[in-house]
Amino acid sequence: MELLDLVWLIPALPLAGFLLLVLGGRLLGEPGAGWLATLMMAGSFGATVAVFAGLLDRPEEERVFGQTLFEWMPIGGWDIDFGFYVDPLSIAMCLFITGVGTLIHLYSVGYMHGDVNFSKFFLYLNLFAFSMLMLVLGDNLLLTFLGWEGVGACSYFLISFWFTDPEKASAGKKAFVTNRIGDWGFMVAIFACLAALGSISYDEILTGAGSLSGTTATLIAGCLFVGAIGKSAQFPLYVWLPDAMAGPTPVSALIHAATMVTSGIYLLTRVNPIIAEADSWIQPTIAWVGAGTALFAATIAVSQKDIKKVLAYSTVSQLGYMFLAVGVGAYVPAVFHMITHAFFKALLFLGSGSVIHGMHEEQDMDRMGGLRKYMPITAATFIVGWLAIAGVPPFSGFFSKDEILLYAWAENPALWVVGLVTALLTAFYMSRQVFLVFFGDERFTVGDHHDDHADGEDTALGTDGSEAEALEQPDTAHAPQHDEVHVLHAAPHESPWTMTLPLVALAGLALVGGAIQLPFASDLHFLEDWLHPVLGENEAHIDVATGTKVGLAVVAVLAGLTGIAVAYAIYLRKVRRPIEPAILAEGWRYDRGISAFMGGPGRAGFEAASTFDRTVVDGAVNGVASLVRRSGGGLRGLQSGFVRNYALGIAGGAVLLLAYFLAQVTL
């Protein structure tokens, strides 16, 4: 049997895990349900590695093929099959989805310990993994859409996993509703494809893209981009992602950092021949939306207090980087950054989860500090993730981010400047987070009595910090004596091995992940060679002198180091008070603006649409129905139920017929 025939196992195993947990989840309980789910993901990863090995065995031109399982929807002349599209891109996606997914499943076994809905959590996780794998493996747009909606539904379930808290429940709804706007674009793109090409299978779309007219290709590419904006949380539809942090932290790591939110990038990379055919304004639009979102979200992340909100805005910002890359035709760097980002952002999220776990559900960074003493493994791995995202060589983030900046430079130096400023801000806010959480003074104490040692040492600095905190932390005003010293009921502790093992593994990947695409020599471009069958000539080719490349890399590294240095000066040496304007902490009031619009002028529009729907649309339907009902009511009196009435009717009719025929004869 050929290894490639195993491809159906990749999504089938998480699906089997989901079904088993539906049936026997409660029976298995904790930790059995978690181990089952983790085992299924590990099996799926094994199957992916086998398929990967099978693909490697083949010559490059034979690495793209489809495997049809059955005919899904035969509609007239259209046949929509249920099958898998195996190519270097989908398998590269599957590798990191199942790999990182397995680690996060393992982590969840520790993180969700003691939760009443332990088995339900893993049930959703496995369903999510199945949907995500269908999204990347599906051999037509509709199957991808199935996965697309599946991950959206799982995201909704998992964000509002603790649904008894109304805030968390509504965060889930917000994510779902916002995603619907993007899904509209995806659906229009599917219809347009069907109308223009008569097929939605990738095989025919990608080969037939050349025959599309520019307008049609623009429509399809533009609508898919709208879908990608929704799913990958780009401006203006990014609002759901920061709120999605209401879910358990492993969910944030798996769905809202590593996998689901990257599906927009995947989709655009998948349909790169269509983008190539589209009008020339599409790609710059994608690039500028990405660059703008990257910068915009980075500025917001600078002022966030919640340890997970920082990472959430950081994710929006990094996704913006990937769109920037797609927009300048740099699909390989986009996928490269997607993979390294999956490593280091999952690592950072899991690290923050470990911190939250160790701090007994505390998420406010103002109440942390000095945690490296309590959680050495978490701190060490988090620092690796920090250096990776800050773009410090030789960590993975340096290589992928640098590649994107290089292509941006070649396309338009203005894009490069935006990317560079974002890189500086990224280094700054991530350093701020690391210093606030793991270094500096402990802004908490254990038990009811003050820790004299910590207090005495920090008096001088404490007064300095308290002004800033009093300004931005009115919620602590109710307990003035603990203004900066938060009381924990037990000491922070390091997390169990199920949580630290994934951290260590991801830290290793974040450290060496850049090795899949090294810039030093052309035979070290492993990812580019691997993806070549997918991208062909649509990948941008840049012509930049080696000296310029080195210069750009040095500038990027200097920007990153500047960000780290500034954060060090402000948050550790406290040379000056932090500048964290309230408008940034509130995300430029974008969220509030939307609420104000939707509640005010927008509301009138919705009311009008609703009235139109009720009176005109419903009126037409209801009018026909009541007409039929009223005439039927009039006629039903004829059915008296008395046999002799019917007999009289027959007799009368016979007499009338007779009279008619007699009249015919006599006249």
Add this chain to the structure above:
Amino acid sequence: MLLAAGVEPSWYLVLASALFAIGATGLLIRRNPLVMFMCVELMLNAVTLTFVTFSRMLDDIGGQAVVVFVLVVAAAEVVVGLGIIVAILRRRPDATADDLALLKG
């Protein structure tokens, strides 16, 4: 013999019409299901009689062939119809046709 010689085919038609009218009237004015059923049989037989008469008048055997079919169908119909009526009367001995108005609109 004299009398027999004077019998015209039209007499049979008059008789058949009278039988049919009696049956139709009975069906319309009586409410006992059994009597109404007998009236239907009467009308059926009136029709059969006209068939035989016309067969004779037109010298066409087809009319008598139809009668044979009608007899077979009538026998089957009586079995079903009587079965239903007996079943109804057994449950409600004094039921009239007007009581059986469940299909009223």
